[in-house]
Amino acid sequence: MSTLEKWRAQSLGKPAQDKVWTAAARLQAVIATAAMDEVTRNAWCRENGLYAHQLQQWKDSATQSLAAPEEMRASPSQTKADRRRIKELERELRRKESALAEAAALLVLSKKTAAIFQRNAQDQDE
Template identity: 60%
Template structure:
């Protein structure tokens, strides 16, 4: 008897459930799992609350596309029907938008870039000042140890 990991089970069951709703035979052929096993897994998944079910990437994209033209009330009703929170749907929409953004859109504005450069320069100057102070302190410590090694009577002072 073959054993399948939970990740694989979730992935296969997500194909069987809405919004993809693939047929048992097709998924069984693709995954190489018997139809009876898939029926059992689907039954177990349907017995769990809808919020605990896994969504595939294609399913999330379909959900975003389907709800894009709906107003807020209709989208909320759709989410309730499919066991989603509207915030999850919005997060998926934002992820899709980010993934499709042009590289130029993701760049910072020029004034943000200037402010960042100025802040970096200030931090680098402060770091250099602190490094110099640390080096001076280390040199004074080494010199005081050498002095106490050469003149042990001055060590108590």
Template identity: 45%
Template sequence: MTEARSPEQIFIILLETAALSEYELDIYCRENGLYTEQISMWKQNCLAANQPQHRQLADIQKAARSEKARIRQLEKEPRRKDKALAEAAALLVLQGKLTALWDDGEDE
């Protein structure tokens, strides 16, 4: 039975064995009292440990893009309403001037 290893020791072992061929890995394992399955499992665990953070970051970025699009849409709405209001005000002013011109024309 092998002794329990600290995360630091496991990390060092993974670094030392990362570039080894299968034959060299077998020799390393025999010299250090390890099994190749242990190293494979440690490597899988190490890779899997970083996946949730990556996925979580991607989800956060997606939500941020969605919120930015929503903000842009909400900012467009008041601008559109302001333009419509300005157009309506301009039409009312023109209507008032037209009415004033007609009234002046009838007085003469």
């Protein structure tokens, strides 16, 4: 048996549940099984290596993702409050950054002055 024939036999012999279901394939499965009664849907699931609860999860996920944009949209007053809060946080961040820069400059300056005074003390001792 050639290699290609072996590969073909292996791929055909794989169980259907090892199949990777893309988002489009999931939606198509939900649409195809939507009008089926429970017995027919279960038979379809067995043929395709799925469980009925997986189809239900996919249906719920599709329904939720279609409904989410409307529910997730912020109200104008919420948006205005968010913009105000962002401005306050940016102002506070600028203030803290400048304070940090000032503290860093003072630290460098104090180290330099300490080094200068230490050098002067050594020069006087000699």
